[in-house]
Amino acid sequence: MFDYESLRIIWWAILVFLICGFAVMDGFDFGIAILLPFLGKTDDERRVMLNTVGPTWEGNQTWLVTLGGITFGAWSIVYAVLFSGVYSGLLLLLFALFLRPVGFDYRSKLANPEWRSFWDWGLFVGGTVPAVVLSLAAGNLMVGLPFELDADMRSTYTGGLFDLFQLFPILCVLVGVSLCVMHGAVYLHWKTESFIAERAQAVIRWSSILFVMLFLLAGVWVAFGLDGYKITSAIDTTITANPLHKTVEKSTGLWLANYSIYPLLLLAPIMTVISALSAPFFTAKQHSATAFVLSSLAMIGAIVTAGGSMFPFILPSTLSITSSLTIWDASASHYTMKMLLAATIVFMPIVILYTSWVYRIMRGKVTVEQVQANEHTMY
Amino acid sequence: MITNEVVDLSRMQFAITAMYHFLFVPLTLGLSFILAIMESLYVMTNKQIYKDMTRFWGKLFGINFAMGVTTGLTMEFQFGTNWAYYSHYVGDIFGVPLAIEGMMAFFLESTFVGLFFFGWDRMSKMQHLSTTWLLALGTNLSALWILIANAWMQNPVGAEFNYNTMRMELTSFSEIFFNPVAQVKFVHTVAAGYVTGSMFVLGISAFYLLKNQDVPFARRSFRIASGFGLAAILSVIVLGDESGYTVGEVQRAKLAAIEAEWETEEAPASFTLIGFPNEETRKTDYAVTIPYLLGLIATRSIDEKIDGLDTIRERKRHRIENGMIAYENLQILREDKTNDVAKAIFEQHKKDLGHGLLLKKYTENVVDATPAQIESAIKDSIPKVAPMFWTFRGMVFCGVLMLFIFVASFYFNVKRDAHNQRWLLKMAFWGIPLPWIASELGWVVAEYGRQPWTIANILPTHLSTSSLSSGQLMGSITGFVVMYTALLIIELFLMVKYIRLGASSLHTGNYHFEKQGAGHV
Numbered sequence: 005m006f007d008y009e010s011l012r013i014i015w016w017a018i019l020v021f022l023i024c025g026f027a028v029m030d031g032f033d034f035g036i037a038i039l040l041p042f043l044g045k046t047d048d049e050r051r052v053m054l055n056t057v058g059p060t061w062e063g064n065q066t067w068l069v070t071l072g073g074i075t076f077g078a079w080s081i082v083y084a085v086l087f088s089g090v091y092s093g094l095l096l097l098l099f100a101l102f103l104r105p106v107g108f109d110y111r112s113k114l115a116n117p118e119w120r121s122f123w124d125w126g127l128f129v130g131g132t133v134p135a136v137v138l139s140l141a142a143g144n145l146m147v148g149l150p151f152e153l154d155a156d157m158r159s160t161y162t163g164g165l166f167d168l169f170q171l172f173p174i175l176c177v178l179v180g181v182s183l184c185v186m187h188g189a190v191y192l193h194w195k196t197e198s199f200i201a202e203r204a205q206a207v208i209r210w211s212s213i214l215f216v217m218l219f220l221l222a223g224v225w226v227a228f229g230l231d232g233y234k235i236t237s238a239i240d241t242t243i244t245a246n247p248l249h250k251t252v253e254k255s256t257g258l259w260l261a262n263y264s265i266y267p268l269l270l271l272a273p274i275m276t277v278i279s280a281l282s283a284p285f286f287t288a289k290q291h292s293a294t295a296f297v298l299s300s301l302a303m304i305g306a307i308v309t310a311g312g313s314m315f316p317f318i319l320p321s322t323l324s325i326t327s328s329l330t331i332w333d334a335s336a337s338h339y340t341m342k343m344l345l346a347a348t349i350v351f352m353p354i355v356i357l358y359t360s361w362v363y364r365i366m367r368g369k370v371t372v373e374q375v376q377a378n379e380h381t382m383y
Numbered sequence: 384m385i386t387n388e389v390v391d392l393s394r395m396q397f398a399i400t401a402m403y404h405f406l407f408v409p410l411t412l413g414l415s416f417i418l419a420i421m422e423s424l425y426v427m428t429n430k431q432i433y434k435d436m437t438r439f440w441g442k443l444f445g446i447n448f449a450m451g452v453t454t455g456l457t458m459e460f461q462f463g464t465n466w467a468y469y470s471h472y473v474g475d476i477f478g479v480p481l482a483i484e485g486m487m488a489f490f491l492e493s494t495f496v497g498l499f500f501f502g503w504d505r506m507s508k509m510q511h512l513s514t515t516w517l518l519a520l521g522t523n524l525s526a527l528w529i530l531i532a533n534a535w536m537q538n539p540v541g542a543e544f545n546y547n548t549m550r551m552e553l554t555s556f557s558e559i560f561f562n563p564v565a566q567v568k569f570v571h572t573v574a575a576g577y578v579t580g581s582m583f584v585l586g587i588s589a590f591y592l593l594k595n596q597d598v599p600f601a602r603r604s605f606r607i608a609s610g611f612g613l614a615a616i617l618s619v620i621v622l623g624d625e626s627g628y629t630v631g632e633v634q635r636a637k638l639a640a641i642e643a644e645w646e647t648e649e650a651p652a653s654f655t656l657i658g659f660p661n662e663e664t665r666k667t668d669y670a671v672t673i674p675y676l677l678g679l680i681a682t683r684s685i686d687e688k689i690d691g692l693d694t695i696r697e698r699k700r701h702r703i704e705n706g707m708i709a710y711e712n713l714q715i716l717r718e719d720k721t722n723d724v725a726k727a728i729f730e731q732h733k734k735d736l737g738h739g740l741l742l743k744k745y746t747e748n749v750v751d752a753t754p755a756q757i758e759s760a761i762k763d764s765i766p767k768v769a770p771m772f773w774t775f776r777g778m779v780f781c782g783v784l785m786l787f788i789f790v791a792s793f794y795f796n797v798k799r800d801a802h803n804q805r806w807l808l809k810m811a812f813w814g815i816p817l818p819w820i821a822s823e824l825g826w827v828v829a830e831y832g833r834q835p836w837t838i839a840n841i842l843p844t845h846l847s848t849s850s851l852s853s854g855q856l857m858g859s860i861t862g863f864v865v866m867y868t869a870l871l872i873i874e875l876f877l878m879v880k881y882i883r884l885g886a887s888s889l890h891t892g893n894y895h896f897e898k899q900g901a902g903h904v
Contacts, residue, residue: 070485080474087463088849
């Protein structure tokens, strides 16, 4: 069961699971931050919006931090090559994320309208930029990044921030942002009432259609316009391997090859489209919880679609295609993977358990009356 | 090829971001426990004032915590962005505690911190109290895993080099968990955090007592801080991590530098109280020494020797020579994995491979190093004495001052007379910066003292960085400094504002400014 080959597949699955967890949990936080200046017309309304996620956003963001830690431990070279390569992009992400903890905590500590407006825009940036940068990163992972490994496994990267903005990744940004907006609006609809909920409903309607159109367009692009990668040499999946000991082929449409090898994978894009399109009907009928499950499924489906088409690649290289990192040659040692798996099996269920408890405690709608009555304790 | 400038800038960025982060972490560690103690008193006595105390100090905790999270994010990603080769080379080991930290500790603290602030009216008293304790537990577990990772950099155990993947790989999880350096470091660091939290509460409570503002509230806060603080400062000093400096060679070099032990002396070694270390003559000018003391503190015995810098330097020469042999055979092995002779020689010398890599700073090929280059590498392999000597003494000096403040506070508390000792209250107030100075100096002792290594005896600092340009680094350093400084100013502004308001910021109608009808947030 826990031979090296299976562990690599399990750890790929855990990576996908953590990305999904992050997207589902932090996706609506980002979406609400993007909608903040547009849906919240008054200070009270903006406070309602912030307080829908106020008690829980911090735990949600921990999915990203843990994702970083897990990548470091289980896929060290991916962590090293990716983060040092897209240096400016990552700093942009960090600087934007800096605004969130302080924005949430400091915004309502003073009554001064300029102070509050400053932090509202800070929170808008803190939600928008990460959604953009991370979708852009996802797009660039599918395109491949311009890096090369030498015999010491030192990576050199050619290209700067602006090289990340190619057409396909930009399309991915639109896909990701529209999905976050929909997901955020669905959560907002669930947690608020009257004006804000009505405005959220309108957003859900257009963003779901926009997302599905963009998602399908990206699919067509992957089939006919984007180069995919494939390992062409025999690869021993059971030993500690060196990425440079393989050969790789690159050509258009290869990212779809997995769909004929594993036809079940087709369920992911189908689920994405159906869930996203049906979410507005459930919010219209006030079945907000169901709608939230559906928009989460759309999130998960979209990530599995992208990750699944790249399998077993994690980080393809455009500069030297043999340097591409796959699950067979970028993983931690067998022993480390076993240890980390044990930790994950023990701790992640506990995390999910107490997170659910916290959401249960904080259940119910946030109202204008509530935030007015709790001027000094809520955000 | 990585230039020295890139290495220096990368180090500078790491030092700046880590030291900023460490302005907020110790307070989080200590204050979270103080909140848990205050709330426990509330649940036990059912007195509203303890709830108010938990909520007020909780507000200050929140202002600080936000900055801790902000600056902490950088730390999780910075190994990848700026220390990519390090991340590849030791990620198999170093990444493990970081990954576990995320799942076990960081989730815990960040999930319950929201509930701490928002859950007061939604839970039973016991449920909320559990939330506060879980928050404190989360912050401290977080420190545990981070320090296990950090201790592995100082004393790398339970790992082996794999020439196939060109990296270190984990061989024993229990060895890195039970690393003796980690144990000492954890106790020392969290206790320093408790001192920070206590000094913060003590000093601010003293400020209220001096101004006669909300005296019952301030006296109770002062009492809790003096008790917790005294226990904490005694732990820091008695369990100070000097005892951890006898384990592992880099730790021993650090100790020798801290104590300016230029030469190995007969056991038990004497302790240099003060003096002026002179790198040229390898002597300490005007040294005031106390016989036997160092040997007693560091080895807890009277017959164990402490290595002087001369002994350590000679060992380094030997290890660098071995390292060259290891490196030479590694090159042969990489071309031809079936070469059993090379393999045997490599296996025999591989524990010194890191010392061979020290030469990479001077010659790419390592094996062709000249005697002069070897001398330079030996010289590099010992941290500079004067900075270590002074930062350590600065830290200890702050510690001694705080010990005095806590002992005096505790004494007058027992006599129920602390609020009348104006000199003590003033001292406690002006002493607030002491724990921060001590913590930052302590960080410098531990991490500067690790040079020239990122991983002791395994990976030299100058090989650990990412392939970045000086321009990129200058850009990011500027960004960090501007961003962090701006946020720090905002944080201090809010902190001072809320400290001045005191318990009145709770808007319960029972405190100072509200009774006077003045001062509204």
